[in-house]
Amino acid sequence: MSKDDSLGESLRKQGISRRAFMKFCAATASVLALPPGMATVMAAALSRARRPSVIYLSYQECTGCGESLTRSFSPTLESLIFNAMSLDYYETLQAAAGTAAEAARKTAMKENWGKYLLVVDGAVPVGNDGVYCTIAGESAVDILTEAAKGAAAVVSVGTCAAFGGIPHANPNPTGAVAVSQIVRDKPVVNVSGCPPVPEVITGVLAHYLTFGSIPELDHLGRPKVFFGETIHDRCYRRPFYDQGKFAKTFDDEGARNGWCLYELGCKGPVTYNACATVKWNQGTSYPIESGHGCLGCSEPDFWDKGSFYQALSTGTWSGATVLGVAAVAGAAIGVGAAVVSRRRQAHLDNEKQPKEKQP
């Protein structure tokens, strides 16, 4: 497969039929919540697109994000997106090591200066001149700064890269920060989640390939198409929340009936992510379907916001008090009228902000 082939040509050489490609575009347009008619436009644009160079850097992380991403490497439609890219540097997967690997990165940067996509997972330690993470004698912060200069756009994969994540958690001994705190002059897309949903990662890459631009972002730099709604907004247990029916323990009658997990610590009402719609393990299910509440892993500082098993009403998440009232009222009168909508909650939070300082 030549680097100069268009995506359409390179897929054809791999024996991917045009119908298979159409199907891939239909599925990708669906993940990106584009109008279904856009699949044809996407197919035309993608088949002409050149394979962009991707440089993937990993810093303070557990490789969970890479694991999530490589799950979409299994023979699925999503894996096609990786055939569509020239992954020129990725320590976790590349065969080259040592100086050969570093040389590959530098060559890819030079040949594609200004055009490559820089993907980063992991937080970046800046304490003590960045000595806590070095590769080939260079600090993570220096490599990132240099690599970002020649990038068309930067994608922060995972909550660690997007918001500092667990390395940034109290007491943050290495001075870990988010990528966006280092890269300030380039568009940075935050694909948060611990780990992020693989289709969300590939969806952002597909959007870039199709439209040559990054998707619209929310106030935290996350693509709105995936992070525009809370888990709670799309949760299938929502009718029980509306009716005030809550599981009180993980093995009570309510839990067996599939009632709402709010009182068991679910952070779905304040967590923006695509789990409830895109789901995990190729659309199989998401954590709430397995009977466990959402941890809020795609939100900044989720690790430092109290117990995962404490109800929002008693924790330190924003909006907690308002939601607590909603839950209690819901339990008392048992009807949907008890629900305070998320927008209303946000509105109430804003009104409260000056009086109630968040920790």
Added chain:
Amino acid sequence: MSRLSDVPVRVVGAEPARAFSRVMAIANEVESMLARLADIGACGSIDLRGLPMAPGDRDVLRRIFAEGEVSAVIHALGSTQVYETIVRGVWWVTHHNEDGKVAAEFIEITHMPEILKTPPDDVADGLEMLHAQLQAFGG
């Protein structure tokens, strides 16, 4: 207990009135798209993936748009099932990936779903293939 469906969770659906209104909203959208197809030949499509559906909603929808007289299976990176529903001009298209999981699902309002048509470039490839076949058979 090896499969998700074996986990002893009894999921109680939303109350019938609510489920009914969700399905009816989709059916009404199909109705207006079908009217446009009849009037001006405009095709339409509804992506079922992003729509909030409670357990049971999909079954009701499948009953309204039950299988009609045409059905096809496409084998390309997993199977795709296509059938025209009993409501003519309304097609149900389900794309599976190679693991058999649903990758995307649409109700299409059209004379013929795009995925069933032979792409123009494939016609040219077909011609080449036919020449090769004829040669192989000594033609």
